[in-house]
Amino acid sequence: MPDVQGLFEQYTAVLIATILGFALVAGALIGNLILSPRQRTRPKGLSYECGMLPIGRGRFQIHFRYYLFAILFLIFDIEAVFLFPWALSFLDIGAMAFYEMLVFIIILGFGLLYAWRKGALQWR
Amino acid sequence: MSPFLAEWWDLRDLGNLVGAILEWISERGAPDWVTYVLSGIVGIVAVLLWAILSQLAFIWIERRVLGRMQVRLGPNRVGPWGILQPLADALKVLAKEMVTPRNADRVLYWLAPILVVVPAILVLAVFPFSPGMVVADLNVGVLYIVAVTSTATIAVFMAGWSSSNKYSLLGAMRSVAMLISYEVVQVLALLAVPVFTGSMRLGDVVAWQDNYNAWLVFLQPLGLLAFIIASAVEVNRSPSDIAEAESEIVAGYHTEYGGIRWGMFQLAEYVAGFAVAATIVTLWLGGWTLWGLEEWVPGWLIFLAKLYGTFFLFIWMRGTLPRIRIDQLMGFAWKFLLPLMLLNVLLAGLEKVVWTETGASAGLVLPAFAVLNFALTAALIVGWGAIAGGLSPRMRAKRPLLVREVGGIYYQPLP
Numbered sequence: 296m297p298d299v300q301g302l303f304e305q306y307t308a309v310l311i312a313t314i315l316g317f318a319l320v321a322g323a324l325i326g327n328l329i330l331s332p333r334q335r336t337r338p339k340g341l342s343y344e345c346g347m348l349p350i351g352r353g354r355f356q357i358h359f360r361y362y363l364f365a366i367l368f369l370i371f372d373i374e375a376v377f378l379f380p381w382a383l384s385f386l387d388i389g390a391m392a393f394y395e396m397l398v399f400i401i402i403l404g405f406g407l408l409y410a411w412r413k414g415a416l417q418w419r
Numbered sequence: 420m421s422p423f424l425a426e427w428w429d430l431r432d433l434g435n436l437v438g439a440i441l442e443w444i445s446e447r448g449a450p451d452w453v454t455y456v457l458s459g460i461v462g463i464v465a466v467l468l469w470a471i472l473s474q475l476a477f478i479w480i481e482r483r484v485l486g487r488m489q490v491r492l493g494p495n496r497v498g499p500w501g502i503l504q505p506l507a508d509a510l511k512v513l514a515k516e517m518v519t520p521r522n523a524d525r526v527l528y529w530l531a532p533i534l535v536v537v538p539a540i541l542v543l544a545v546f547p548f549s550p551g552m553v554v555a556d557l558n559v560g561v562l563y564i565v566a567v568t569s570t571a572t573i574a575v576f577m578a579g580w581s582s583s584n585k586y587s588l589l590g591a592m593r594s595v596a597m598l599i600s601y602e603v604v605q606v607l608a609l610l611a612v613p614v615f616t617g618s619m620r621l622g623d624v625v626a627w628q629d630n631y632n633a634w635l636v637f638l639q640p641l642g643l644l645a646f647i648i649a650s651a652v653e654v655n656r657s658p659s660d661i662a663e664a665e666s667e668i669v670a671g672y673h674t675e676y677g678g679i680r681w682g683m684f685q686l687a688e689y690v691a692g693f694a695v696a697a698t699i700v701t702l703w704l705g706g707w708t709l710w711g712l713e714e715w716v717p718g719w720l721i722f723l724a725k726l727y728g729t730f731f732l733f734i735w736m737r738g739t740l741p742r743i744r745i746d747q748l749m750g751f752a753w754k755f756l757l758p759l760m761l762l763n764v765l766l767a768g769l770e771k772v773v774w775t776e777t778g779a780s781a782g783l784v785l786p787a788f789a790v791l792n793f794a795l796t797a798a799l800i801v802g803w804g805a806i807a808g809g810l811s812p813r814m815r816a817k818r819p820l821l822v823r824e825v826g827g828i829y830y831q832p833l834p
Contacts, residue, residue, distance in 0.1 A: 308459040308544060308555035315463050316540040320533045320683065323513075327679035331516045340521030342584040343674055353522055353583030361596050364749070368599040371757070375606040378764065379562055382614045385768065386775055393772050400761050407757065416753045418746035 462554035474689040478505040488738035515678040527581035532683035535574035539690040546697045547622045549707045549718025560621035579672035590671030600752040601649040607760035608646040611767040625706030634705040637789040641796040643703045650695040696729040
């Protein structure tokens with residue numbers, strides 16, 4: 296039975312920290328708005344390109360390699376999410392849980408090896 | 420551990436002082452939730468004040484230490500030994516105009532610096548500064564750290580995308596690629612700790628290390644090493660500050676930011692640095708314990724001393740190591756650290772299984788594990804380095820030859 300009252304008490308402090316964090320940032324931003332000068336000129340709104348006039352659009356197509364790493368990240372981060380409950384409870388289940396996780400990690404290891412052989416880990 | 424005197428003047432736990440004040444308030448007839456919320460507010464304001472003051476101090480320390488390491492003076496004009504330089508910088512940043520680029524996506528552009536600071540502050544709420552002195556005592560502390568720090572990735576990409584600047588977008592893409600790669604390593608390095616302690620509550624982890632008189636750095640040297648490397652990348656510090664490699668992409672994802680919005684990114688970087696140092700101290704270096712000294716010295720002083728020591732390590736790394744190229748950095752995460760971290764998790768699980776199945780005493784098992792793990796760490800680093808290096812002959816062929824190997828003139832390095 297989850298202890299709802301205890302859960303609420305634990306996370307109240309997190310909620311207060313969120314509110315105070317936003318308050319701190321808002322205070323700093325408002326302080327800057329009050330203290331800083333404001334003079335809008337047209338060249339000031341240009342994007343920075345080492346002093347030259349910017350060429351083309353600021354947003355461009357992005358290389359494919361980032362996509363590959365994002366896919367790999369998804370696989371391994373989800374694996375880590377699976378491992379967290381295992382890490383806490385595998386002693387209660389017994390040594391069997393350890394061997395099952397061994398198989399799981401070995402399969403993933405082969406997946407990593409496959410990606411490596413295919414050249415997905417090569418930054419190019 | 421000596422019993423704690425619950426007197427307000429007992430500085431070994433600053434919570435006593437706060438508790439006395441709250442008791443005084445509740446005696447005057449305030450309902451329970453008021454005192455509860457007040458204790459939370461007091462705790463978080465204290466943590467925030469500590470973080471900001473430490474940051475101001477460490478900006479100065481870092482610049483002076485870096486100056487010392489690079490044989491120059493560092494800031495020395497504002498105040499005695501330049502000690503007021505961070506204050507002057509903060510005031511200057513506050514008085515700068517906030518320029519928004521004309522093509523920027525205004526909502527995201529404004530949101531990014533806010534969303535990068537708040538998670539950094541949120542992480543600091545879970546660390547136990549001394550027994551019981553913790554703002555939010557979560558039972559999923561380790562998972563909370565991972566979850567909250569990883570949201571900074573989104574803010575980084577928001578900043579880069581919304582700026583409508585080529586350097587910003589490129590820097591953001593590189594940063595995100597780096598952050599997500601090293602996040603996997605970081606999570607897996609953290610994972611081996613709850614395998615040993617059986618709890619993700621940070622107070623329990625420290626109590627476990629105190630109980631068995633074994634800091635986890637002795638049981639998990641490989642995990643700590645990988646975590647230090649990965650978190651140097653995560654908090655964007657040199658030697659891996661590819662995001663702001665000035666010679667290549669100006670200032671990375673915050674090229675277009677100025678004024679306090681730029682200051683927000685700096686604040687987040689420092690606060691995240693403190694959070695990472697606090698994670699290392701809590702999970703691997705025994706938190707508030709120091710072999711019995713905590714009975715005489717307040718635990719939070721020991722914790723802060725260890726934290727500052729760990730943070731100094733990051734400054735030292737920045738002063739010593741050159742910046743690493745992005746392909747090397749990504750390859751290091753996926754080809755070297757990730758397989759080792761998978762092995763490390765399995766090793767921790769195996770040791771825990773052996774420990775409980777044989778029912779051996781902790782005094783016998785833990786030293787054996789410590790010796791075994793240090794030997795394995797050395798063997799794995801050297802061995803896997805050789806194997807992984809051999810697996811890619813293309814990489815080896817591209818390695819620049821040393822002057823001696825080419826056969827040219829070998830210059831004696833300057834003393």
